[in-house]
Amino acid sequence: xxxxxxxxxxxxxxxxxxxxxxxxxxxxxxxxxxxxxxxxxxxxxxxxxxxxxxxxxxxxxxxxxxxxxxxxxxxxxxxxxxxxxxxxxxxxxxxxxxxxxxxxxxxxxxxxxxxxxxxxxxxxxxxxxxxxxxxxxxxxxxxxxxxxxxxxxxxxxxxxxxxxxxxxxxxxxxxxxxxxxxxxxxxxxxxxxxxxxxxxxxxxxxxxxxxxxxxxxxxxxxxxxxxxxxxxx
Numbered sequence: 740x741x742x743x744x745x746x747x748x749x750x751x752x753x754x755x756x757x758x759x760x761x762x763x764x765x766x767x768x769x770x771x772x773x774x775x776x777x778x779x780x781x782x783x784x785x786x787x788x789x790x791x792x793x794x795x796x797x798x799x800x801x802x803x804x805x806x807x808x809x810x811x812x813x814x815x816x817x818x819x820x821x822x823x824x825x826x827x828x829x830x831x832x833x834x835x836x837x838x839x840x841x842x843x844x845x846x847x848x849x850x851x852x853x854x855x856x857x858x859x860x861x862x863x864x865x866x867x868x869x870x871x872x873x874x875x876x877x878x879x880x881x882x883x884x885x886x887x888x889x890x891x892x893x894x895x896x897x898x899x900x901x902x903x904x905x906x907x908x909x910x911x912x913x914x915x916x917x918x919x920x921x922x923x924x925x926x927x928x929x930x931x932x933x934x935x936x937x938x939x940x941x942x943x944x945x946x947x948x949x950x951x952x953x954x955x956x957x958x959x960x961x962x963x964x965x966x967x968x969x970x971x972x
């Protein structure tokens with residue numbers, strides 16, 4: 740075999756090897772990227788996803804009429820429209836130095852009798868953070884809290900609601916989960932009438948699954964773990 744033929748073969752072999760290495764590297768990197776994106780999607784800290792097209796003080800004014808809708812109006816809204824509800828993944832540091840989140844046992848539909856995240860309807864004029872702080876105070880009595888970020892948004896469908904009629908049942912809600920940190924670990928939880936009991940659980944999603952926690956709670960914990968695994972330590 741001539742030198743030119745040998746050189747050509749070597750060059751071809753080199754480029755073939757380089758091409759194979761490039762393709763294998765791309766496949767591995769894509770797999771790594773895909774794995775790293777599992778349960779990801781939380782916003783940057785401090786970003787509550789608000790966009791204002793006008794004077795902020797006017798746009799964020801919450802009137803009394805928006806807080807308290809007539810029963811017949813709100814019932815119709817729940818049955819026939821999609822309601823936005825902001826829920827709190829409310830985290831504290833226990834006396835043992837472990838991070839925990841608060842669950843409440845719901846006293847009414849939807850998901851009556853289920854351990855859930857505290858939260859409720861977003862009022863017109865509220866940011867997600869403002870609603871999360873309000874609901875933390877109203878439903879748990881915890882006022883010294885800091886909203887960190889939006890962990891994600893879920894679209895939930897329920898076969899029953901607290902406003903069902905004989906002919907219209909169920910509701911659908913869009914639920915942003917806001918990570919909220921309790922600044923006063925010694926503060927007492929004081930529930931309103933939307934919940935019957937409360938308890939603190941580990942932030943470990945695997946432990947939550949093993950303990951039979953609701954899938955919505957698990958989803959929030961998975962999103963938190965993907966954003967910052969150190970929360971589980």
